[in-house]
Amino acid sequence: MHLFLFVAGLVSLVLGANVLVRGASKLALSFGISPLVVGLTIVALGTSAPEIAVSVASVLEGKTDMAIGNVVGSNIFNVLFILGLSALIVPLVVHRQLIRQEVPIMFGVTLLMVLMAMDGQLTPWEGGLLVALLVAYTSFLVVQSRRETAADRAAAQASASGSDEFEAELQASPPGAWDAKLPAQLALMAVGLALLVLGSDWLVNAAVVFAKALGVSDVVIALTIVAAGTSMPEVATSIAAALKGERDIAVGNVVGSNIFNILGCLGISGVVAGGAGLVVAPSLLAFDIWVMLAVALACLPMFITGGEIARWEGSVFAGYYVAYVSYLILAAQQHDALGAFSSVMLSFVVPLTVITLVVSVVRRRA
Secondary structure, three states: OHHHHHHHHHHHHHHHHHHHHHHHHHHHHHOOOOHHHHHHHHHHHHHOHHHHHHHHHHHHOOOHHHHHHHHHHHHHHHHHHHHHHHHHHOOEEOOHHHHHHHHHHHHHHHHHHHHHHOOOEEOHHHHHHHHHHHHHHHHHHHHHHHHOOHHHHHHHHHOOOOHHHHHHHHHHOOOOOHHHOHHHHHHHHHHHHHHHHHHHHHHHHHHHHHHHHHOOOHHHHHHHHHHHHHOHHHHHHHHHHHHOOOHHHHHHHHHHHHHHHHHHHHHHHHHHHOOOOEEOOHHHHHHHHHHHHHHHHHHHHHHHHHOEEOHHHHHHHHHHHHHHHHHHHHHHHOOOOHHHHHHHHHHHHHHHHHHHHHHHHHHHHO
16 A cells, blocks of 8 residues: 555656646746746756655655755766766767856755755755745846847757757647636646645655665665655656757756755755754765765766766766665665675775776866
């Protein structure tokens, strides 16, 4: 029964996010907002809607560990697994605007989250600051898009989180379509919100039961199963974009989602928590938050020096995600193989990867 609720929760989250984004985007266009701005704001935020729903639901149920673990796990999953798998399909060439702006912003907000978490909690005012930064970032995107020329807008739209596909979908819908009317748009938004609330409740409750049955903490479940489940919209968008050759979308979807996860998801959760705010689990402070910062940092040299993620780099990313999840499972079970696994990773795999990345960067600059 709990497995059914978990799967139903995932399906409800994905459907809810899609329906909410469609309704909100149609409503925005009805008020004269351009498709580009919609793609950079509402669609990007919509891909993070499952994470927001699950984290807020976790906070309301007193599971603050799961709220933070969901954000950390989703951001790690987005970079290592989604970018890795997408690069394995086709080498990902990154647009210059994404290199100059979104990737540094992603690393900056990740670093800010780490600094906020160092004292073991995220206070409501820190959550409010993250939400304020989200508003400022979104406003900046709106102003920036209005100042661009038609050619620059087309290039920027290619790096938005699914904006090309979304605009094509909008153009395919005639003005007389059923969802072009205000009541239908409001109904879509209401249905989307209802599915998100219902799906997040099912998912959180089932995940807690799984954690108890497997003998692992809520944090581990949030970092793995819940994080991967709430990232399904990003998985679908990036893989589809890579298969279609829309490489900027595959990368922009991940980068934009990570920014919104921290500023929106974590910020809103911190405000909703009230009181002492969100308590950061010691295990997150000791390991997982630093992994999230490391994978964000790993994007900088590849993007800035070469503007692409090669297939072999994608395989390294995907391999590291498998190693990361394996470590979490072994650590949760206190398995005898944990010591040997950690020694191999620290003394052989990590140094070899660092050396390989340095050589790759030097060759690109040459």
